[in-house]
Amino acid sequence: MTGIKELQTLLANVDPVLDERSFVFCTFPDFNSNDICRLNPIGMFQEKEGVTLIITKQQAIDSHIDYESVYKLISLNVHSSLDAVGLTAAFSAKLAEKNISANVVAAYYHDHIFVPEEKAEQALMAICELQ
Structure with missing residues (x-):
């Protein structure tokens, strides 16, 4: 299934959903695949300084992992193409x-x-204003 590229269609169908969980970004200077398997992150990115994992706040607390800030996740349920232009700019x-x-x-x-x-909640309402 091909994602939507047309900005006006994307904005009209953005359908943001707020996840109930709280998330944190944490970093591991030394890459350890066991950490990744154990923590089952929702996101991961390899940077030259180390691996960044996005995990739930509760996982960080339970595993004694340091973090700085706590985030909520808003997912846009519209199937956007990776080649779409302007969606990120619009909600940003x-x-x-x-x-x-x-x-x-x-x-x-x-x-x-x-x-x-x-x-x-304020962010969710703001994104809904785009529709």
Whole structure:
């Protein structure tokens, strides 16, 4: 199934959903595949400084892993193409208007936005304004 590329169609069907879980970003300077298997992260990225994992706050607490901030996840249920132009800019600009930071992960089917936990409801309403 091919994702949508047309910006107006994407915005009209953005359908944001707020995940109930709280997430944290944590880093591991030394790559350890056992950590990845044990923690089962929702996201992972290899940087030159180490591996960044996105895990639930509870996983971090249970595993005694340091983190700085706590985020909520808003997933856009519209099937956006990885080649679509302007969707990230549109919701990033809307969130910036409201002084809400956004950490974006584009996956194959959907875009996922991590926003500060305390601003999650405000962020959800802001994204809905795009429809």
